[in-house]
Amino acid sequence: KAGVTQTPRYLIKTRGQQVTLSCSPISGHRSVSWYQQTPGQGLQFLFEYFSETQRNKGNFPGRFSGRQFSNSRSEMNVSTLELGDSALYLCASSLQSSANEQFFGPGTRLTVL
Amino acid sequence: SQQGEEDPQALSIQEGENATMNCSYKTSINNLQWYRQNSGRGLVHLILIRSNEREKHSGRLRVTLDTSKKSSSLLITASRAADTASYFCPPSGGYQKVTFGIGTKLQVIP
Numbered sequence: 561k562a563g564v565t566q567t568p569r570y571l572i573k574t575r576g577q578q579v580t581l582s583c584s585p586i587s588g589h590r591s592v593s594w595y596q597q598t599p600g601q602g603l604q605f606l607f608e609y610f611s612e613t614q615r616n617k618g619n620f621p622g623r624f625s626g627r628q629f630s631n632s633r634s635e636m637n638v639s640t641l642e643l644g645d646s647a648l649y650l651c652a653s654s655l656q657s658s659a660n661e662q663f664f665g666p667g668t669r670l671t672v673l
Numbered sequence: 674s675q676q677g678e679e680d681p682q683a684l685s686i687q688e689g690e691n692a693t694m695n696c697s698y699k700t701s702i703n704n705l706q707w708y709r710q711n712s713g714r715g716l717v718h719l720i721l722i723r724s725n726e727r728e729k730h731s732g733r734l735r736v737t738l739d740t741s742k743k744s745s746s747l748l749i750t751a752s753r754a755a756d757t758a759s760y761f762c763p764p765s766g767g768y769q770k771v772t773f774g775i776g777t778k779l780q781v782i783p
Contacts, residue, residue: 593771603716603761603773616770650716659703659765664716 562586564653564665572671578639581668585632585653591615592634593658594626597648597667606649608658609634616658638670646672675699676772677745677762685780692752694777696745696762703766705738705745710776711758719747719760752781 565584573579585592594606605618609628626636632653638645648669652662677696686692696705704723710716722729722738722745729736735748749756759776 595773602775605770605772608770615768618770618772652716657768658771659768661706661718661721662708662771663718666715 564651564663566649566651566665566668568668569666570669570671572673573641574673575641575643577641578637579641579670580635580637581649581651581670583634583636583651583653583665585634585651586663589653589655589663590632591654591657592628592632593652593654593662594634594636595650595652596620597650598646603650606636610657641672643672646670675702675764675766675769676774677705677764678774679760679762679777681777682775683778683780685782686752688752688754688781688783690752692749692756692779692781694747694760694779696747696764698743698745698762698764700743701766702740702764705762705764706771707734707736707745707747708761708763708773709758710761749779752779754781754783757781 567582591610593608597603608616612628623639628634648667650667652664654662677698680695706721707719720731733750738745761773761776763771765771
C-alpha cells in the first residue's frame, strides 16, 4: 500500500506570494490533517478534513486555508507569505479520525525569502 | 483540544540501556498515542492506548496509562542507536483536534 505523498517536497517563495501544497492520503483513508513544524514552535495543528468538510481548525490566521476533494486528496494554501511561514508542512492521513493512528507524509519544506 | 506534555525534554543513554519517558495531560481522553520522529523515517506512529487499557506492548516498547493521574509512560527496552529520535504523546478525545507537545529528545549513544 502506498504511503502518504506530499508535493512538492521543497519550495522556495518570496514574501507576499502564495503557495499551494498537495497531499495524497493512503487509499481508503478519509481523514487528512495538516501540521506546521518549526524549530521554535514545534509541531502545530493547522486543520483536519474529513469527507470534504473541515472538522477542526488550529489557531492560524485566515491566510492559511485548505480543502479536501472527493477522492480524499487535500490541498492547503497560504496566501501573502511571510518570513515566519518558513517551515516543514506535514500532512497525515487516517481511516476516520486523527484521534486514531495517523500516517504522516515526508513533508513539504517551504522557505520564504 | 489538549496536548500531552512530555518529560524529560531531553534524555541521553547508552546503547543497550532502557529509556523511560513520561507524558502528562489535563482533561479526560479516549485514547493516547505515542509517535516518534527522526530524520530518517519522519514522523511514525508507535502505539495507541485506549482509556480503558492500563498497559500495552509492541516489540521493545511498553506503554502504560494511568487515567487517575492523567499520565502515561513509554519504556523502550534494550535501546539501539536507531531509537534516537523525538517522542510525542498526543492525547485525544472523540473528534477533537490532535495536538503535539514539544516532545522528548532521546539520544542513544553507541
